[in-house]
Amino acid sequence: MVLSIYVILSVLCFIGFSSYKAWKYATMPMHSRLDLYPVPKEAGRAEYGGSYYEETEWWAKPRKVSHLGEIKDMLMEMLFIKKLFQNQRKLWWPSYSFHLGIYFLFAWTILLVISVAWPATFIVYLTSFVGIVGFILAFVGNVVLLMHRVFEQDLKKYTTPQEYFNLILILAVLVTGIYAWSGSMISGQAGQTVGQLISLQALEVGPALTIHLVLLGFMFFYIPLSKMNHYIGKYFTFHKVLWDNDPNLPGSKVEQDLQEAAANPPKTKWSAPHMNEGRDLNA
Amino acid sequence: MRKSADLKPNDISKPVDQLIQVDSLKTLPGPYSKDGMEPDFTEPKEAWKSKYCTSLDGFVGIDTLVRPSSPEEEDEFVRKFISGLEKVFADSNNNFLQPVQLTMDYCAKCNTCSEACHVFEATNHNELYRPIYRSEVLRKIYKKHFTTSGKLLGSVVGADIDVNWESIARLGELAYRCNLCRRCAQTCPLGLDNALMAREIRKIFSQEMGIAPTPLHTKGSMLQLQTGSSTGINKAALLDMLEFIEEDIEEKTGRKIKIPMDKKGADILLTHNAGEFMAWPENPAAFAILFEEAGLDWTLSSSMIGYDNVNYGLWYDDSQAKKVALQQFQAAKELGVRRIIIGECGHAHKAAAVSADRMTSGDNKVPVESFLPLLWELVETKRLKFDPEKNNFPVTLHDPCNFVRQMGIVQPQRNILKAICPQFREMTPHGVNNYCCGGGSGFAIMQSQNFAEFRNKVSARKKFEQIISAFGDEFENPDIIKYVCAPCSNCKGTIRDMFEFYEATAKFNVHYGGLVELMVNALVSQKEPFLTFEEDEF
């Protein structure tokens, strides 16, 4: 029971902390534009990196925005880690294996819940298959990434102990998971444990699964507090910074936001002498 | 002295004379692959060492960063930097807070961005110039001073760095070894921006510590705010120069043109980088010829800053950028023009159209456009008539980072060149994947001590390589005139110095210039060649 509550609480914390982090970023003040092309929402121009600035009197013409283009790019990044594929194939293999494995393990968790409610044979088999593939991909990816970091000088000198810890923590969760679940995954009994867990019953688990669940819970607490929460940051870096090229035209949302921001001028002032000359343009 | 391969971020505080040396440079192609084709670096002189911070890599970028004369001054310097760093993450930096915080928080240290950097590549991967090196130093200082984990866990979370005069001064210098071209940011899987980090360091130095290279600040944005132009040209001098340009136009082309000045209610306010009036008057002249021939309703402005579209604040100081940008909008407002068209200056494009876009709103603003779509429209609609045969020599195009990668203006310039230059060829890579000319972010005008050598041999190296390669076998043939079209004042300045340094014009007949000059040269109505490829042609 305690273990069930612990695991459920850790998942709730994962969601809660992640949402808080996202909210913190979302409520940050509007920033200066930092467009960087290609911007995928530029309809008809994204392919070569063009923008509305290629038009005369762009400010008087309707803007052509392709949300589909943006979603497509986002999906390519989420599903295939496209930028890394294009720019550093060597690390893409392990990184993709690792992330894909995690996606599979997410799917496995959902399937486990489904299999509790609907224990059809094919669901149970599918669940086991997805789980096994997930563990293998994530494990292999994690180990290879770790090896790169340990043996390559260029990566090693920038890696902090905490960053090794991050990889090792996940590795520990994966290894204990493989060890603890392997039997029940093949026999299809993992669903029972999940059933006990979500119904807050006492878990009938051995020491291996206990250790695994303790580590798993800790990982869920820890990820949103560490920089491994880049699933949040990445949304903002692309959508709210590099691809945010919405012009400040009269009547636009940008203009409205800026006017609201102007009502709360910054209080902290910079100190160099020229900062306080002429009009007060601090910040 | 350390070998650069061993260099780690926390070595920035190492008590050595010079952290690294640029001991290896990428071999250039063509005739420049032979030894002795380029001058060597000048070793830092003893007098520089005792006055400036030469202890990073032996170059002096910040001529106002002088060594302290007492321990108190030393402490004050460090204290100010830390207080500035705090302000980067406070409401004093609202305009950049979100992007800076994101880059500070999320770097995965995957080094995907390294290969994109032309400075890193030019030095055969000198560790000091890896895009994340300076970011990581800043990250360590930030963690050490401003995060709970850094204070409690120290080196475990990477907060292992000694903060002293030398390390901060070196970091300041290092912020001026990046062209802020943002090519690295294009490749980052997490969308992080190491150029932004370099700029934030410059910002702390300027906005908090009052330290910035003289050509950017005292003789740059300050001079512009005081006199109207960073060149020091005031209104009277401007009017004289325009008169001179009008006379030259007549002498050279037979056209009698009165350049419209302060015309109220004109459709277009054309703004130039004022450096053009002095260094390349043929450029504003060519604009005047094209605009008059097309019958556009346009004007120049003679009011404060209205005639100089540069905005050096973009490179180091938000408040200077804002002061200049607002004054430029003001000049356009006074004239009641419909739109501002920015001439051939890359950073002026970005400053006025993108960076200043959210500095003010509504009635304080005037729409900003690039000259490129307008000119392409004149070509496409045949409002101007060209004879491409007049430009029948090899031409390649340099894409200025500021309006290509950072504004998405890619096609109009190549459409024009394809229409008027039969031997146009692209550089590799080009468009939004272009490389910086090496003069970006102020390098083009920074000449202190041996800094120009860093630009010519290191930061501009990749561009020179691209230029040589773009002309292939023709490069070495001095009988063939070759033209690098660089539609940006700063890029032109860099390429001018590059060609002088490598004696490329003298030895291989390779020239540089803007786009409008090529256009005028190909005008059907132009009797004599506008481009003569002689010194002082205008």
Ligand code: SF4
């Ligand atoms: S912005 Fe350009 S010069 Fe600076 S680190 Fe990135 S690629 Fe290199």
Ligand code: SF4
């Ligand atoms: S590519 Fe991005 S995440 Fe990777 S090292 Fe560079 S800045 Fe950091």
